[in-house]
Amino acid sequence: MTKKIGFVGLGDMGKPMASNLKNYVNNLMVYDIAGTKDRAPKNTIVAHSMANLVEYTDIIFMSVPDSESSMNVIDEVLKNNENTSKVIINLSTIGVVETQQIINTLDATHVTYIDAPVSGGKSGAIDASITVMWSGSKTVLDELEPYLNSFAKSIIFIGKNPGQGQVMKLMNNFLSAVAMSATSEAILLGLKNNLDMKTMLEVLNVSTGKNSASLDKFPNRIATSTFDAGFRMSLMNKDLELYINDTVKNDIPKDIADVVKNYFQSGMDRFPEGDFTEIYKVIRDK
Secondary structure, X not given: OOOOEEEEOOOOOHHHHHHHHOOOOOOOEEEOOOOOOOOOOOOOEXXXXXXXXXXXXXXXXEOOOOHXXXXXXXXXXXXXXXXXXXXXXXXOOOOHHHHHHHHHHHOOOOOEEEEOOEEOHHHHHHOOOEEEEEEOOHHHHHHHHHHHHOOEEEEEEEEOOOOHHHHHHHHHHHHHHHHHHHHHHHHHXXXXXXXXXXXXXXXXXXXXXXXXXXXXXXXXXXOOOOOOOOOEHHHHHHHHHHHHHHHHHOOOOOHHHXXXXXXXXXXXXXXXXXXXXXXXXXXXXX
């Protein structure tokens, strides 16, 4: 591959994805606004600034916290006089409206923007088993699939319009939050009646009540008291807000979403930097 590749955002998800990408890409350049040198994976090129990375690269992957951070990257790309051949793949969850704002900003340019949020958590990013929800050019997907295979197990084409990937990701995170909340309530009922948590999970996971929380979060994160799924409470709270905004925009029911959002708002107040599985503690102590 002759393209020069950059990766922006070296947080819980970004650093392990960039680390896996570097195994496929020679001379991968990385940047993080919070400080690149200490976060950069081994054998990558440390960008001195965002402008430095933009000047060097043809293709930019980014994994950043929100739409504001995404737009900051876009602004740096547009400041560069040689941005006509840039391809930007945004692996972040930023919302549908926010994605459209980026598309509008890039409309008169030759920059290709791909909306490709990911799922799988920190552990999935580390072992290269995440899912990429690609929305944008199918041609670009076909060209870049070898890069994506370096850090993703499943690469799914959602649709040709950037923003469709955001819808899919917000649906997924909403259901993940519902599973955590509902399973917490159910497990607490069992504990109140002297049922053993391990036994409850054994029954649930061979029955119709099984879900992502009963299969993974409870046995591996909650029963162990590690609360280390690798996805922050603040990010889940943000994603639920984005999901609810889209339900309002599309005039669909959101009764369950409102209940779950209230739980996670309480979780945000109590564990702002905590893991989202700590919602169990919030519900337990309610």
